[in-house]
Amino acid sequence: NAGVTQTPKFRVLKTGQSMTLLCAQDMNHEYMYWYRQDPGMGLRLIHYSVGEGTTAKGEVPDGYNVSRLKKQNFLLGLESAAPSQTSVYFCASRPYGQGIAGANVLTFGAGSRLTVL
């Protein structure tokens, strides 16, 4: 049971380049999320999806686009990378409904470290 898998794990980009981070989950979860983690700051929500074909903006969506064409996959795209997007990116998912004893619990991937020069 792989859970949440992110690819690639590491990537170095030059300013202005584009790339896509892939998140795949095999738990049949409806909700998927992309967060970024920066030193001294908590995780910040970039975009999320409540089901196949739907996406919504989180706290820091600028400079990113997402797509959820298949239920198991959630893609995060950077069209023109900037140094400010150097970060560790985490994907997470959860099932619809109340989960464990009413608490909604996220399952996280291992992260993708992106450096933009």
Add this chain to the structure above:
Amino acid sequence: GEDVEQSLFLSVREGDSSVINCTYTDSSSTYLYWYKQEPGAGLQLLTYIFSNMDMKQDQRLTVLLNKKDKHLSLRIADTQTGDSAIYFCAESIGGYNKLIFGAGTRLAVHP
């Protein structure tokens, strides 16, 4: 606004208790969470508490919630080297399980 604050670093001796503190701002939070992040890994749920509870105990973990002061703490009894990690406090607000995370407390356990 929404904000979760926690100290960034804690160092304890192996076998002692660790207490990690957190303050949050949204009084409408229904659940508060503690997540653990080990080096090179994603976050894993450690424990959570419903907002109408004052305390929750789970083996070596004790969570205390003071709603009046919006203060949450995580106590780890008999801290072991395997407990060395970053611990994130988070509150859930609104719909779609929007979680607001603190910056994380790095726990270092030394012999």
